Amino acid sequence: MLDYSRKSVKDRIEIELRGRVDEHAASSLGELARALAGGEAPVGIDCGGITGINSAGVEIWARFLGPLSRERVVELSRCPVALIEYANMTELVLADAEVTSVFFPLQCAACHVSSEILVGVADLGADGRLVVPNCSQCGRPLEREVEEESYFAFLEFRDGAD
Numbered sequence: 001m002l003d004y005s006r007k008s009v010k011d012r013i014e015i016e017l018r019g020r021v022d023e024h025a026a027s028s029l030g031e032l033a034r035a036l037a038g039g040e041a042p043v044g045i046d047c048g049g050i051t052g053i054n055s056a057g058v059e060i061w062a063r064f065l066g067p068l069s070r071e072r073v074v075e076l077s078r079c080p081v082a083l084i085e086y087a088n089m090t091e092l093v094l095a096d097a098e099v100t101s102v103f104f105p106l107q108c109a110a111c112h113v114s115s116e117i118l119v120g121v122a123d124l125g126a127d128g129r130l131v132v133p134n135c136s137q138c139g140r141p142l143e144r145e146v147e148e149e150s151y152f153a154f155l156e157f158r159d160g161a162d
């Protein structure tokens with residue numbers, strides 16, 4: 001079940017998504033697309049509340065975001081790892097939307113704990129490397145669960161598309 005909230009903040013529309021993007025997401029994303037149709041204001045979509053995505057959901061997502069991001073400015077923030085993994089498989093997932101921030105998966109080998117940090121795309125260094133924090137429990141450096149080069153591949157797609 002995917003829920004959303006929508007509000008106008010100054011001249012932008014801010015949307016928050018909560019729940020799973022799966023085969024049941026068609027009704028809420030369809031409703032949202034109809035509500036947004038014909039407008040011009042930039043749209044910000046907070047994806048941080050998305051709890052899971054599957055391949056059926058990604059198709060529905062692409063049908064929602066594709067037309068929307070071609071007709072107006074769309075910014076995606078707090079993108080969950082699962083969304084970025086799909087985005088790295090096909091550029092249809094992000095379409096023409098701009099990604100402003102994503103979660104990045106880390107783990108502590110000593111504590112066997114996984115965690116995620118929020119990374120602003122604009123804050124990535126020129127080499128695309130992250131500054132990885134230490135484990136909050138044991139103080140050792142956390143380890144990346146994925147390499148930046150592959151995780152941020154979606155940014156390269158976008159450069160190529162422009």
Ligand SMILES: [Zn+2]
Pocket residue numbers: 108109110111112135136137138139140
């Ligand atoms: Zn630790």
